[in-house]
Amino acid sequence: MRETILIADPDAASRLILRSRLSEAHYQPLMACDGSACLQLAVSARPALIVIDARLGGLPNATALLHQLRSEALTAGLPLLLLCEPQDQAARLAGLEAGADDVIPRSPDLSVLLARIRNLLRRGQPTSLLAEAWGLEQPALSGFAEQLAGFQHMSSIGGSIGVIAASSETAHAWRHHIPAGLRLQAHVQTPGNGAGPPRLHDVYLICAARDDSGEEPGSGFRLMSQLASGQASRDSLCALILAQPDATVVALAYDLGADDVLAADISGAELALRLTNMLRRKAQRDGDQQRIREGLKLALIDPLTGAWNRRYAMPRLTSLCSEARRTGQPLAVLVLDIDRFKQVNDIHGHAAGDLVLTEVVQRLSATLRAGDLLARIGGEEFLIALPGTGAREASSVAERLRRLISDRPFELGEEGPDRAPGRLDLTISMGLRISTGQDDALVLTEAADGALRESKRAGRNLVTLCQSHG
Incomplete structure (x- = not known):
């Protein structure tokens, strides 16, 4: 289209x-x-x-x-x-x-x-x-309230400018060309002086004009590409300064990713406006990227409990399976379910059910290690993956998690006027499977889920280990 x-x-x-x-x-x-x-x-x-x-x-x-x-x-x-x-x-x-x-x-x-x-x-x-992928209007995704607030007078725009030229004299001359009315810090650096990558700035002014050192525009293009590929500097903006910005060179600069192309004889007033606009775009871009990161994270997290959701859990478990095959280390997978959870909602209401789910995650998370996986994969069903954990240790962890739920009642708060705080005793049933080293994520999850059903049939509040077949 x-x-x-x-x-x-x-x-x-x-x-x-x-x-x-x-x-x-x-x-x-x-x-x-x-x-x-x-x-x-x-x-x-x-x-x-x-x-x-x-x-x-x-x-x-x-x-x-x-x-x-x-x-x-x-x-x-x-x-x-x-x-x-x-x-x-x-x-x-x-x-x-x-x-x-x-x-x-x-x-x-x-x-x-x-x-x-x-x-x-x-x-x-x-x-x-x-x-488009999320079915949103772009303003709803990008948060234009912040963007509109950010379109202010140039005197209130701040930032860091890196001025890079082949000679320190040229770089300092351009630094002094930046109007003093801007709220920014300008730093000078010359490329190729053994100082390593340029220090991080919001905007780089790269003097690609031929000067007494004989610099050609191509050197500025190479530096711009270096900045664009750097882990720290790739989100910065770059403006090339050209002595004679002929059409071929200017078009090439834009196609290579220059955010602006400036003539060497640009006035101080225009330079101030262009720098201000680039700093404004940088702030907008940073805000957009932060909102995108937050949105992507929210898409992978259960909004009620804060645990990972199935969309995140299955690819992560696939990665853990690959790691277990590569290293030969064991991998334990548990699937657990809150016993008779429907009665909690039916008797105490959905608000109480939400409180229970949230506290279950809090109790489990407090015991698990930083590298373990905890995800809510159904209404009251959870998945736990324990990398580097064999059958004996995993069984011990599962029993400890089971007791964390069964040994302490859940406080539901005031259930109504003149009533004592509600206290609810709950249990969980668990199924456990240890990877043979060849199992994929789906096989492990289904096996652990089958063991969970055995725990339910045996009376609940149990941990059942699914024995490997082959």
């Missing part, structure tokens, strides 16, 4: 030219002749990116349109490109301050335009793919 790009341009001829170029590049262009139409299409068509011409008049005009798109939850995260005359510095600064991801010359070189579009679209792919 082709990605949709919305073009907001008051000039019909310009719109048609840009539509033709984007269609040839296999995008689906949409066109708007004024700000109002652009806003409507941005919400209804949900384009992947919006290209706005600075000449856009009416209400809203181009600058106001950028502000409004950034203030609406459904459009705040869209990549926004502003087109303006190269010599119109006021329009460039106004567009960057209003929230444009980049400002490029009107009638741009096609290779640069398409490379920048690809570059900006790649930036939003992880979040949009997860949103």
Whole structure:
């Protein structure tokens, strides 16, 4: 499916030219002749990116349109490109301050335009793919309340900037070129000086311009790739500084992952805005990644008890089985069930049942080791895996867990007005299977579950060891 790009341009001829170029590049262009139409299409068509011409008049005009798109939850995260005359510095600064991801010359070189579009679209792919996979609107996944709060004046943006150039003189010159009004720390480093990888920063300014040392842009590209592949620095943003940013080099920089490309003669005011926007994007990206990590974790955890769920437990058990085969170490698997748990819900209510389940997990977790697996795999059914544990030790652990439940009543709290706190005696039944070294996760679980059923038939509150057959 082709990605949709919305073009907001008051000039019909310009719109048609840009539509033709984007269609040839296999995008689906949409066109708007004024700000109002652009806003409507941005919400209804949900384009992947919006290209706005600075000449856009009416209400809203181009600058106001950028502000409004950034203030609406459904459009705040869209990549926004502003087109303006190269010599119109006021329009460039106004567009960057209003929230444009980049400002490029009107009638741009096609290779640069398409490379920048690809570059900006790649930036939003992880979040949009997860949103689609989870059936969510992207703002619901990404938490746009935090993003909107983060779109503040540049004087309140803070961060760390690494300035890297072939010579310390060049690096220090660029450090002093950064306006003092920004709340940031700028540090200088020269590559290839035996100091190891660059220290970690939010944004790197990499001077890839030829200077007295004879540095070529390619060295900046290599350093950018090094940063992108580093475990610590791969989430940082990089901007390349080019002395003569010709179209071929600029397009290559964007396709290699540069977050921005700066001309060596950039003004201090524009540099401040571009650095501010990169720091803002870095904060947004960090927030998105943290929310994604939390969301993925929640997808694998039982929300009531805090134990792992079946979605996590079975792949983890498969991994433990592989490790047991590789090392020759034993692996014990227990499946346990709370006896007569349905009566707890029927007599005391589901709130009491939830309390019991939560405390069962707390009691079991307090006894298990850090490397053991505890998961809730059914309503009142749990799976425990004990790596490196043979039959005798596993039987001892299982008996200790059984007594943890049976020897101390569960406190249910006040059951009603003028009533004493409810106390409930419970037991668990368990099935235990020791891996032969060849069993897979499903075989172990089914065998332990069969042993659990034997415990139930024998009167409950028991541990039954499933004997290996072969």
